[in-house]
Structure formats: structure tokens, C-alpha cells
Amino acid sequence: MIPLRASYQGLSPYSPPKKPCRVDLSDNTNLFGVPPAAARKLGEFHAELLARYPRSYAPDLRRVLASGLGVEAEWVTTGCGSDDVLDSALRAFLEPGEVLAFQDPTFVMMPLFAKVNGLRPAAVPLRADFDVDPEALLATGAKVIYLCSPNNPTGTVLSRASVERVVDEAPGVVIIDEAYADFARGPGFVDLALTRTNVLVTRTFSKAFGLASLRVGWGVGHPRLVAEVEKARGPYKLTQLAESVAVATLNEDPPWVRVWAQEAVANRERLREALRAMGLKPLPSEGNFLLVPVPGAPEVAERMRERDVNVRAFQGLTGVGDALRIGSAPWPLLETALTALRESLR
Ligand SMILES: Cc1ncc(COP(=O)(O)O)c(C=O)c1O
Structure with missing residues (x-):
């Protein structure tokens, strides 16, 4: 059976x-x-490397991403797409049966990730101006709150005042998904990930960086938080090809x-x-x-x-x-x- x-x-x-x-x-x-350095790296890739495992936690990519933010590699986690970083973060901080709160509408994978991880989803409607409702999100008591800005599918951005209020008063971790940050007018919320201990900001190479097929995403947060996400993530999520192409793109293609x-x-x-x-x-x-x-x-x-x-x-x-x-x-x-x-x- x-x-x-x-x-x-x-x-x-x-x-x-x-x-x-x-x-x-x-x-x-x-x-x-296709980003030019990515195309070049693909051509240069040594096929014999395919027989070997990649390095467990994509150290080169972590280092390059971290140095771009002025921090040590321990502040950065990577994954098989930011999907994987988000999914790993939920596993890292929530036991089955616990509540995951998220804005509604938002990224369709959130309710799905809640379900596959045995979590109870709490969908909190966005306000009429498409900003989050901090009070309603905080009232769920959720140990993980997911925000998304610019939000998929609305495209709207969240206000700094609302996001800061959620971050300041949340009883646990706040994930801010910035898959579309490269198209937005403002700087986004990475500064919160660098200055608070409870914020994980996630980004991806799948949108502006034009590498969706490679499946590379990343997150930035306090090293204690990132260490937990890395535990939940497990090794070998990035292929060596994906890591080296992403590094070349970051170095050469901005x-x-x-x-x-x-x-x-x-x-x-x-x-x-x-x-x-x-x-x-x-x-x-x-x-x-x-x-x-x-x-x-x-x-x-x-x-x-x-x-x-x-x-x-x-x-x-x-x-x-x-x-x-x-x-x-x-x-x-x-x-x-x-x-x-x-x-x-x-
Ligand atoms: C808001 C948002 N977050 C995360 C993702 C996942 O992207 P990826 O797993 O390709 O990095 C997407 C993809 O559409 C998205 O729209």
C-alpha cells in the first residue's frame, strides 16, 4: 500500500x-x-566536469554575491532557483502544523510550499492600495511572514513604513522576495537583511539576469539565519555549470x-x-x-x-x-x- x-x-x-x-x-x-559572459562560459565548460559532483554550497557564488553587498560569504545562501531558497527557509524555521503568513495575492508557489511542508497558510489580503496590512499580518502570530515586492502577480511595491513595521514587530522571521527588484525604481529592502537579525531577502538570476533555465537563486540575511537555511537546503543544489555561469554573469554582465x-x-x-x-x-x-x-x-x-x-x-x-x-x-x-x-x- x-x-x-x-x-x-x-x-x-x-x-x-x-x-x-x-x-x-x-x-x-x-x-x-543571453548575458554575453554566460554564453561564453557555457562554451568554455569542460565536459569532463560533468562526471563529478559540484561543491556542496556554491562557495564562489556566495563570495561574489556577498562582496557585492560588502559582507562575508556567511551572509548569503544560494539555491536551485529562489524557489528553493524560499522552500528551504520555510523548512528551516517552521515545524509541520505551524502557520506561514503571506500577503494575498502573491506568488502562487507560497500556498503550495506551505502545503508541501505541512504548514497552515494564513493568506492576508493586501490593502486597497496594494500595500501590506501590518496589523493583520502580525495578528496571525506566524513565526514566518512572507512579503513580496515588487509583488507577483500585481507588480505593485510595498511601502517602507509597512515593511519596517512588520519586521520590527514580527515574532519570527520575515522573508522579503525581491525576484523583480532589478526592474523596480527604489533600492528595495536588502538593507534590512543587512541590519536586522530576522530578515531574509531573496533574489534570482531567472528574471533580469536571463538565466531561468540554469535555476539559480539566492538569499541574504544574518549569518545565524542563513546557517539555518543552509541546513534545510542541503548540499549540491547548484550544478558547477550553474555556479560558474552565475559568477561570470555577476562579474561581467551588470x-x-x-x-x-x-x-x-x-x-x-x-x-x-x-x-x-x-x-x-x-x-x-x-x-x-x-x-x-x-x-x-x-x-x-x-x-x-x-x-x-x-x-x-x-x-x-x-x-x-x-x-x-x-x-x-x-x-x-x-x-x-x-x-x-x-x-x-x-
Ligand atoms: C515572486 C517570485 N519569487 C520567486 C520566483 C522563483 O524564481 P526562481 O525559482 O526561478 O528563482 C518567481 C518566479 O516566477 C517569482 O515570481
Whole structure:
């Protein structure tokens, strides 16, 4: 007999509706190309290294990330995507049955990570201005609170006052997911990770850095906090290839990342104007995507897929309703998406 876990009933593998489409704007990845140093490193990689295990905890990447922040390597953890850093952090600080509080709506993996780790999710609605509600989050008593800024899927950012209040009064750890920080106007919240003992800020190479396929994410926080995350993470999460490409990209490609992040933001704003001209009202976004409320979004997205364009549909999002999330991209792709959307709204 298979000993089925009661808490896994109703769980299914992650599979957003997706068919291969010529224009895929559904996952907020970088569609502007490959960082040059990454392409070079791939070519230089010695195939014989494939036979050996990588180093357990990606020490070179930790060191380079940490030195960019002016701290020692012990302040940084890495993982197989920031998904892995987030998942490891939940395991590190919560026993099964304990509460994980998070803003709602937010990154769809959060309720899923809660479930697979046997946690009780406490979804706390964002306020009407899309800021977090510190009082309601703190009232959950959760030992781990997850915040996301710029938030996926809304694209909105959290105010410093609210985030600081949560961090100051939380009974435990506050995770701040900054997967989209490279597209945002402000500096984000890494300073809190460097000055408090209860803040873990997570970032990723999957968005502005254009390396989603390599699966590299990282987190920064006080060494005592990071040590616990590393215990939960376990060894060998980054391949040697992933580590060396990420290091080369960090060392050599920040100008490339900046240029294309700026282009993604410029095209996002051009897309906003085009959507507004269609009578739609996209939310204010500081990510590389726009969330646009559209009644019947799943059906509209299906009709767009029939036209070879994939965007992400959400149904009944708290405070928003049905909506489409459209990733920014080179303008010709967005033009194709706009045409498909116009035809699909009819
Ligand atoms: C808010 C947010 N956090 C984390 C991730 C995970 O990114 P990765 O695991 O590729 O680093 C994503 C991916 O879409 C995201 O939107």
C-alpha cells in the first residue's frame, strides 16, 4: 500500500495552462537574449566536469554575491532557483502544523510550499492600495511572514513604513522576495537583511539576469539565519555549470542586465498605454510585467493561445478579480500579444 499523506490530498504537480506558443509572455523571464559572459562560459565548460559532483554550497557564488553587498560569504545562501531558497527557509524555521503568513495575492508557489511542508497558510489580503496590512499580518502570530515586492502577480511595491513595521514587530522571521527588484525604481529592502537579525531577502538570476533555465537563486540575511537555511537546503543544489555561469554573469554582465531591464520597463509602460487605449486598466507595476483586470481571463487567455500567444491568467484574485499577467518583451512580441488580446476580447 502507498502511505498517502493526508495533507497531500488535493495537491497536484505545478502546471499552469501552457502550450508551446510562438510568443510566450507567461513567466516574466528575460526575452531580450543571453548575458554575453554566460554564453561564453557555457562554451568554455569542460565536459569532463560533468562526471563529478559540484561543491556542496556554491562557495564562489556566495563570495561574489556577498562582496557585492560588502559582507562575508556567511551572509548569503544560494539555491536551485529562489524557489528553493524560499522552500528551504520555510523548512528551516517552521515545524509541520505551524502557520506561514503571506500577503494575498502573491506568488502562487507560497500556498503550495506551505502545503508541501505541512504548514497552515494564513493568506492576508493586501490593502486597497496594494500595500501590506501590518496589523493583520502580525495578528496571525506566524513565526514566518512572507512579503513580496515588487509583488507577483500585481507588480505593485510595498511601502517602507509597512515593511519596517512588520519586521520590527514580527515574532519570527520575515522573508522579503525581491525576484523583480532589478526592474523596480527604489533600492528595495536588502538593507534590512543587512541590519536586522530576522530578515531574509531573496533574489534570482531567472528574471533580469536571463538565466531561468540554469535555476539559480539566492538569499541574504544574518549569518545565524542563513546557517539555518543552509541546513534545510542541503548540499549540491547548484550544478558547477550553474555556479560558474552565475559568477561570470555577476562579474561581467551588470551593464547588459541594466540595459535590458530598462528596455523591459520602457516596453512595459508602452504596453500600459496601449492597454489603456483599449479601455483596460492595468495595475501600477514595478516588475517586468503588467497585471490587467479582464473578466473571464482564463477564457481570454485560451483564445490568445489559439493565436500563438501565451499570457498568464488568474481567476478571482483577492482585491482584483480575473486578470491577465503579461510579461514585458521586445516590442514586436508585445504588438503580437496586443493584436491577439484585441481579437480574444471580442
Ligand atoms: C515572486 C517570485 N519569487 C520567486 C520566483 C522563483 O524564481 P526562481 O525559482 O526561478 O528563482 C518567481 C518566479 O516566477 C517569482 O515570481
